[in-house]
Amino acid sequence: MTRPESLRAFFEEIEAPDRSLVVLNRSSPDPVRGLLDSLLEGQPVSIRDVEVPDGDADVVALIEGGEVLAQSTLDELLESVLLINSDLYKSGAIDLEEVELPDVLRGLDEVPFRVRGYPQSNKEKLLLIVISRVIERIANETGEGTLRSSFQRLSRLRDERGTYEVYESIGRIGVDVHVYGVDDADLSETLPVTIHTGSSYPYHRSWFVVFTPPGGADAGTDGGNGDHAALVALEDEPNVWDGFWTFQPDLVSRIDRYIADHV
Template sequence: MADSLRAFFEEIEAPDRSLVVLNRSSPDPVRNLLDSLLEGQPVSIRDEEVPDGDADVVALVEDGEVLAHSTLEDLLESILLINSDLYKTGAIDLDEVELPDVLRGLDEVPFRVRGFPESNKEKLLLIVISRVIERIANETGGGTLRASFQRLSRLRDERGTYEVYESVARNGVDVHVYGVGDADPTETLPVTVHTGSSYPYRRSWFVVFTPPDGADARNGPNGGNGDHAALVALEDEPNVWDGFWTFRPDLVDRIDRYIADRV
């Protein structure tokens, strides 16, 4: 078994993938939004013209093979024109959270992101991934969801986050929340609380969902019933996070077991 959450970074595949914007007709500010989302990440972005192809399509490419594609409009609506406050306040319902195929396909790529004010966009990608995993859990209506918050008071102070976890917990998911115990979510939420002051409680950000045995997975940009999904991010520097997400069942199960047994 891994001896720390950091050890799981050694288990990811870290594929060499890139994004190609095909037949771009959108203005430069739109392209710049995509650049800002992935600035400094191991994912290159380039424009390319292809004959007889649709305009403003983004392809995910590995070793010359197209793995997935999404429209720039999908990316704009799901993430590029969104800010994190919309998730905190609950302005975006959980069933409205979307993850375009080209971003889902960046699973197991290691990311290093900065939060506000250093960057307005980088951390947003991990926030969206978190919500996608929570949506998978909510739609499954069973299984186990483990999530860390650094400060448990966030469940009280962020209306959108509170509503998400209230919905997931009341839909039959076994919800476990982790963080410094500056609030008691069990006063209003049917969740199991784990508190502490060690590194995983103060400096980790994980959202891990394991479905119930026998659940059938459903392919698609947002997963579905039976999907395993995990986000793991660690704050080794103030407001700077190393993170990755994965949908690989065996890896998700190992992360879940580590948290259950060691955190």
């Protein structure tokens, strides 16, 4: 496999599977269905309603090639993503252990997303924020390994109390935490993390959260604590992000090595 020349090169490696969502026996009102539409608006993931005899109501299924890969209830999606706004994460109103990723969203790994931030969209970017918090939760629960996260501006860590508390907690329990961004805030004396600063593209236009557990690419393959996990997103237009997430140990490890060696 050729050595990647940039973070963008990893987008060429993902399989971009053809997956869709099906809402089974929907009984929820149209505004609830609209929330799901707004989360995935413009993405390569279609959503449709289907009635099936003797099935439960308001179940969302992830489909690929006619096979059901995962199922979540619409209530699970509402509680974890659809009725949440990003300020709850920034303020610390949602504890890290409360962050959940429904199976149907976890199953959208390696699907390329293009999302807009506020004010263009209230929901699209939220999905990547939830993925970020899920990866941070995995790191926190594992208690060791390496977490690498970029913030564009390091002052975000200072200004977002919830984010600051998450990284303070993860750093103190023994995870090797590295944070990346433009140097606009001095955090070296307060956070137990390694700080990397710069002004090149990866520092001010990338958004990554990458966790690798100890033990190499074979660790955490049972799906429990210690999972490999990575989110990579790039802002090639103002407030518009191309992103994907993955739980493949080999790919996550390669992303981690690229960042360690080149960012």
